[in-house]
Amino acid sequence: MTFTDDIQPIPVGAITDWADEADVVIAGYGVAGAAAAVEATRAGADVLVLERTGSWGGAASMAGGFIYLGGGTDLQKACGFEDSVDNMAAFLNAAMGPGADAARIADYCEGSVAHFDWLVGCGVPFKAEFFGEPGWEPMGDQGLMYSGGENSYPFNTIATPAPRGHVPQMQNKKQGESSAGFMLMKGLVDTATAAGARSLYDVRVQALIVESDGRVVGIRTRRYGITMDIRARRGVVLATGSFAYNEAMVARYAPRIAGRPAASIEQHDGQAIRMAQALGADLAHMDATEVALFIDPQQLVRGILVNERGQRYVAEDTYPGRAGQLTLYHQNNIAYLIIDGDAQEEAMASLTPQLMMRPPTWVADTVADLEAEIGLPPNSLQATVDAYNEGAARGEDPLLHKKSQWLKPIKSPVGAIDLRESTGGFTLGGLHTTLDAEVLHVSGEPIPGLFAAGRCTAGLAAWGYASGVSLGDGSFYGRRAGRAASQA
Ligand SMILES: Cc1cc2nc3c(=O)[nH]c(=O)nc-3n(C[C@H](O)[C@H](O)[C@H](O)COP(=O)(O)OP(=O)(O)OC[C@H]3O[C@@H](n4cnc5c(N)ncnc54)[C@H](O)[C@@H]3O)c2cc1C
Numbered sequence: 001m002t003f004t005d006d007i008q009p010i011p012v013g014a015i016t017d018w019a020d021e022a023d024v025v026i027a028g029y030g031v032a033g034a035a036a037a038v039e040a041t042r043a044g045a046d047v048l049v050l051e052r053t054g055s056w057g058g059a060a061s062m063a064g065g066f067i068y069l070g071g072g073t074d075l076q077k078a079c080g081f082e083d084s085v086d087n088m089a090a091f092l093n094a095a096m097g098p099g100a101d102a103a104r105i106a107d108y109c110e111g112s113v114a115h116f117d118w119l120v121g122c123g124v125p126f127k128a129e130f131f132g133e134p135g136w137e138p139m140g141d142q143g144l145m146y147s148g149g150e151n152s153y154p155f156n157t158i159a160t161p162a163p164r165g166h167v168p169q170m171q172n173k174k175q176g177e178s179s180a181g182f183m184l185m186k187g188l189v190d191t192a193t194a195a196g197a198r199s200l201y202d203v204r205v206q207a208l209i210v211e212s213d214g215r216v217v218g219i220r221t222r223r224y225g226i227t228m229d230i231r232a233r234r235g236v237v238l239a240t241g242s243f244a245y246n247e248a249m250v251a252r253y254a255p256r257i258a259g260r261p262a263a264s265i266e267q268h269d270g271q272a273i274r275m276a277q278a279l280g281a282d283l284a285h286m287d288a289t290e291v292a293l294f295i296d297p298q299q300l301v302r303g304i305l306v307n308e309r310g311q312r313y314v315a316e317d318t319y320p321g322r323a324g325q326l327t328l329y330h331q332n333n334i335a336y337l338i339i340d341g342d343a344q345e346e347a348m349a350s351l352t353p354q355l356m357m358r359p360p361t362w363v364a365d366t367v368a369d370l371e372a373e374i375g376l377p378p379n380s381l382q383a384t385v386d387a388y389n390e391g392a393a394r395g396e397d398p399l400l401h402k403k404s405q406w407l408k409p410i411k412s413p414v415g416a417i418d419l420r421e422s423t424g425g426f427t428l429g430g431l432h433t434t435l436d437a438e439v440l441h442v443s444g445e446p447i448p449g450l451f452a453a454g455r456c457t458a459g460l461a462a463w464g465y466a467s468g469v470s471l472g473d474g475s476f477y478g479r480r481a482g483r484a485a486s487q488a
Helices: 031-042 074-078 085-095 102-110 112-121 181-194 247-253 271-277 320-330 341-348 367-374 380-393 469-487
Strands: 020-027 047-050 198-200 204-210 216-223 226-238 304-306 336-340 362-364 414-418 438-440 446-452
Touching: 020 031, 020 216, 020 469, 031 047, 031 181, 031 226, 031 469, 074 112, 085 102, 102 112, 102 469, 112 469, 181 469, 204 226, 204 271, 216 446, 226 271, 226 469, 271 446, 304 380, 336 341, 336 367, 341 414, 362 367, 367 380, 367 414, 446 469
Parallel strands: 020 047, 020 226, 047 198, 226 446
Antiparallel strands: 204 216, 216 226, 304 336, 336 414, 362 414, 438 446
16 A cells, blocks of 8 residues: 555445554553553553654653642642642633633642642652742752743732642753653653553554444554554544644644744644544634743843833743743734843843843843834833833832832843744644543534544643643543543
């Protein structure tokens, strides 16, 4: 048979030879696939994981490792923070919307403490130390950090701030290549393997195999140019990641992120979504994206972020991903960070890895000169800085409520960092699933035998985002998928 990207479901009657079989067949050995493998094997199922690359890991093993958990985990308590299920839900309902799925958030928050315990039980290590510096992730092996703007405006007026970015302990991190996500994956894969899960690498899943009544009973795959049909006696779990690297899908569903995939891997090509769509699967939140702003948060927090009209639009001490979303979606991807010489020096001397530390693009003695150099409308930046400085002198930010610890009048010399086109991210939408990770048909009924989790599904985030939501809902609903598939 020649290679084809054909995603059309294959009638089981057309299969003459099964290359392999298992009770539960899982596509993708990243975080959702690994969590599914652990739970399915523990439920007594014979499990086979099919992975397209030469090893387990996926984007998850490169990830900073934030897992968004709360409601009073042992780690939160050990670091001296109080939290509750309701408080966590109040934050997520505000921060993941508009359009956040309140039932999913309630479900996730309710199970969050137990999920943390489950991860610890899988050998994922966490150090009981809080990291309180601005940053994209903890610099060392600290285990807990604010990762969604919980302690900044507006969320600090909606829910009691509690840090929920739980980070596995890891030494010698290399940001963006090998970070704490590896320790999460290692714990999950070791546990799944010890429980008896099998894995096959260099296997690319291609299409679903179905009974005449629509039940999914297997997957067609390709390995080294050869077609292999794999039978699933109980269920198939799709866990192949997002569609951030599928240009056509991004152009159609999430065009704002076109040309700027980040925090993703090229294997995230939307294959699982398309395979399930071909069976009539429903989708949700396909336009939602995580967005990073490429600047060191140590600089961001000490400056003011302005748009093409010289106006501020976000409290600079919030989650930098929120600043990224607001820049890309609401400000035409145009931003300038205004920062004075002292603040720049302080940021440079800070303890973060300085991966995204940037020098000023323009420097001037006066704000008027800087405004002219950037090409902002006359008096726009000057009015913004005057108002900011007037409040900062009193320790207040009446416009955007940046916390007083970061408020200092902007002095001379003053610089601006050009942050136009300085965003990137990954897609958050995908297959519409039940809380038991069943893939829903457009009719509203689950597709029998088909389950999914991770970034090929729509999870907690509808529009907003917090670091840790992907490894969080991927592992949480990956477990559900594994359990449900093993009982199907
Ligand atoms: C540098 C970086 C930092 C990040 N930091 C964080 C963070 O701190 N917290 C957080 O929550 N998220 C973070 N993310 C995002 C997070 O890693 C992903 O969103 C998450 O791993 C998605 O889980 P998943 O199981 O859906 O996909 P993955 O973990 O990527 O697993 C999917 C697997 O499926 C495989 N696959 C793809 N197509 C096929 C196919 N056709 N056949 C077989 N296998 C296939 C892939 O090779 C991959 O191994 C980060 C990502 C990166 C790259």
